[in-house]
Amino acid sequence: MERNPQSRDRLRPVDLARGHGLSTQAVRNYEEAGILPAATRTPHGYRTYTSLHATALRAFLALVPGHGHQRAAAIMRAVNESAADEAFRLIDESHVQLLDDRRTLQAVESALRDLEPGTASEPVEVPGSGGTFIGPLAEKLGIRPATLRKWERAGLVRPRRDPLTGYRVYDAADVRDARLAHQLRRGGYLLEQIAPLIAQVRAAGGLAPLEAALLDWHARLSARGRAMLSWAAELEAYLRERGPSGT
Structure with a gap:
């Protein structure tokens, strides 16, 4: 049965979930947590999503590897509440934390060299x-x-x-x-x-016993830094799609 042409841009929770390897419950949870904009409802009360929600979900999932789930969620809530400055502040804090973690690693390596x-x-x-x-x-x-x-x-x-x-x-x-x-x-x-x-x-x-741990630590910090680069494009795409109300 062919779908109504007027609903071509509408996505069911299952459509949004399948496109990102998630469960429909996870999508609903993200909406309730403010990570996604509120869905519209059909006359029968069913949720319907749009491409904006799909872009928001991509942005959130891209944020998580670099910022962690909790901060990524806070960033998305700020964007969805049209508080872009707060979102940027949270992003800045993540970069500061990454720099601090790099300095901590350097301190550990320095301490170990002194053993x-x-x-x-x-x-x-x-x-x-x-x-x-x-x-x-x-x-x-x-x-x-x-x-x-x-x-x-x-x-x-x-x-x-x-x-x-x-x-x-x-x-x-x-x-x-x-x-x-x-x-x-x-x-x-x-x-x-x-x-x-x-x-x-x-x-x-x-120092030998800690060499593997330090190498792993270096790799994890590098992965976080690279993730912060990759998610930036996804978040920018979401901000553009939201339009002036989201900036």
Whole structure:
């Protein structure tokens, strides 16, 4: 049966979903989340979409690899609410975050280059002769003491207890491990991924165990940067199709 010519530009949820490898429920969820403009409804209450919705969906799916789902959704909501300046601000923040992550990676590599073999086997120092307690170390790293305790449970740091006070004492090797854990967490690594790397660094006293992780980190940052280039054209196409009300 031939479709009504007047409906040629109309898309059903299933049409939009199939064109992007999604479920119809995902399309409805994106609309309800404000990622897509509101659909029109038939007299019977069925959703109908247009090429504008298809362009919006392409833009959103292109945004995700470079910005992540949450920020991509926020960017699309801002565009759909005719708040282009807010969308551009969110985009700028993503670029700043990418640059910050690159600097973090450089800091990790710099820290690793400074590691000296055998530091893990050096004698434990007590406060007053080079060691530090949990509070000052947490403050220096900009984290909470509870985070250091969590890292200890995960095996990332191994402070000893002062025999007189029972307080945790972090020597130079513990501080090194805490710094590495902090920087790798900022790089997106999970505790269970960091623990074996630090364990190998302790055992090997060198950089080799982290080389693969650093190469992967470089690759992921490059992929994000390239994704940010590719999505820009899709978002620009959506802004053009929306017209003056979307800018």
